[in-house]
Amino acid sequence: MIIVDEALAKREREGKPIQFGLVGAGYMGQGIALQVLKYGTGIRLAAIANRTMVQAVRAYQQAGVDTIQRVSKVEELEESVSANQYAVTDDPMLLCRARGIDAIVEVTGTTEFALRVVLSAIENKKHVILMNAELDATLGPILKAYADRAGVVFTDSDGDQPGVIMNLFRWVKAIGCKPVLAGNMKGLQDPYRTPETQKGYAEKFHQKPRLVTSFADGTKISMEMAVVANATGFRTGRRGMYGPRCNHVKDAIDLFPMNQMLNGGLVDYILGAEPAPGVFVLGYNEDPIQQQYMNYYKMGDGPVYCFYTPYHLCHTEVPLTVARAVLFQDAAIAPIGPPVCEVITVAKHDLRKGELLDGIGGFACYGMIENSDVCNTQDLLPMGLSEGCRLTHDISKDQAITYADVKLPPGRLCDKLRSEQDAYFA
Numbered sequence: 001m002i003i004v005d006e007a008l009a010k011r012e013r014e015g016k017p018i019q020f021g022l023v024g025a026g027y028m029g030q031g032i033a034l035q036v037l038k039y040g041t042g043i044r045l046a047a048i049a050n051r052t053m054v055q056a057v058r059a060y061q062q063a064g065v066d067t068i069q070r071v072s073k074v075e076e077l078e079e080s081v082s083a084n085q086y087a088v089t090d091d092p093m094l095l096c097r098a099r100g101i102d103a104i105v106e107v108t109g110t111t112e113f114a115l116r117v118v119l120s121a122i123e124n125k126k127h128v129i130l131m132n133a134e135l136d137a138t139l140g141p142i143l144k145a146y147a148d149r150a151g152v153v154f155t156d157s158d159g160d161q162p163g164v165i166m167n168l169f170r171w172v173k174a175i176g177c178k179p180v181l182a183g184n185m186k187g188l189q190d191p192y193r194t195p196e197t198q199k200g201y202a203e204k205f206h207q208k209p210r211l212v213t214s215f216a217d218g219t220k221i222s223m224e225m226a227v228v229a230n231a232t233g234f235r236t237g238r239r240g241m242y243g244p245r246c247n248h249v250k251d252a253i254d255l256f257p258m259n260q261m262l263n264g265g266l267v268d269y270i271l272g273a274e275p276a277p278g279v280f281v282l283g284y285n286e287d288p289i290q291q292q293y294m295n296y297y298k299m300g301d302g303p304v305y306c307f308y309t310p311y312h313l314c315h316t317e318v319p320l321t322v323a324r325a326v327l328f329q330d331a332a333i334a335p336i337g338p339p340v341c342e343v344i345t346v347a348k349h350d351l352r353k354g355e356l357l358d359g360i361g362g363f364a365c366y367g368m369i370e371n372s373d374v375c376n377t378q379d380l381l382p383m384g385l386s387e388g389c390r391l392t393h394d395i396s397k398d399q400a401i402t403y404a405d406v407k408l409p410p411g412r413l414c415d416k417l418r419s420e421q422d423a424y425f426a
Contacts, residue, residue, distance in 0.1 A: 023092045024106065033045055037064065053070065067086070116413060130155070168281045172307050218240070248274050337425070359383075
């Protein structure tokens with residue numbers, strides 16, 4: 001932030017703002033538009049693509065923009081961008097192909113649709129910023145490889161938990177502590193929640209019941225921590241993580257197995273702790289002199305110290321993430337190699353042969369984080385690929401579903417790329 005804000009101010013003074021396109025104009029997309037258009041410096045939201053253009057128009061209008069171009073061709077969008085106008089379309093590929101757009105922010109929460117957008121953006125040499133842990137946890141490593149070959153940045157966004165965790169992880173490492181656990185903080189974990197149980201809460205905050213369900217049933221935090229695992233090399237100590245309950249984040253120092261933390265590091269979470277909804281990193285330093293200083297700073301006796309951020313402000317950090325990618329080629333958080341953790345598909349209730357799985361945040365299944373070597377050995381079905389799969393066997397409640405238990409929908413790009421990812425990192 002200290003570097004990025006000055007760099008953006010310079011772009012503003014020079015009249016050369018970063019131009020980016022937004023794919024998805026739901027609750028979070030509208031928040032991003034509001035942040036950039038009302039409070040952004042040196043950065044412009046040049047265009048919004050959404051399945052229903054009325055939502056894209058609303059995102060601009062509620063941020064105070066009334067003059068909006070509706071475009072259906074790349075040439076029309078390019079003219080709009082060069083004239084510093086604002087455009088909307090129902091075709092996200094226009095944003096990916098148009099000259100003058102530096103980066104694409106993808107915020108749909110989908111897998112198949114988002115994958116096509118991301119691949120097109122990379123092919124057209126545009127940086128990609130995801131607010132889509134579901135896609136990243138499922139196909140992030142191979143997409144990072146594609147981005148590297150194209151010379152562009154592939155990253156999840158700061159402000160969302162994975163990005164905030166990674167900022168803290170890098171800082172803890174920079175001050176001389178060895179990160180041994182990257183952690184999330186959660187208030188509720190009930191794998192049997194459904195869109196019906198979460199309907200009221202979703203309506204209260206103008207969100208979709210399936211999205212809210214993915215938070216409550218543990219799928220979302222598993223996706224987020226798989227993203228963190230793939231960016232740090234840390235593993236989960238057990239399927240689903242430990243997730244101990246405690247009163248304050250500082251209690252986390254004593255709640256996880258020391259041998260696992262020191263043997264490669266853990267991703268995990270704590271439940272019901274203050275100050276929620278933050279993130280934390282446990283750092284290790286056995287230097288006795290440094291421990292004296294840390295004790296003086298009221299950090300405890302060591303050798304494990306708890307560093308935390310008490311909040312995450314999702315949409316507010318997106319413009320800064322775009323700037324990091326475009327101006328400094330710096331990813332907020334991205335895979336560093338092959339998958340370390342995955343999110344598997346687990347039955348919420350007894351399922352019958354022939355049933356169609358309804359995917360993330362649905363009635364049929366919830367997601368659990370698992371180490372990738374276990375997933376490969378047991379041939380477990382990724383939760384990000386589960387939607388539309390038809391069961392070929394009965395499945396018991398809380399049973400993990402394998403590829404052998406389902407028939408995949410035909411012709412999906414996500415399955416093709418998943419096979420490519422498996423082969424690439426084999």
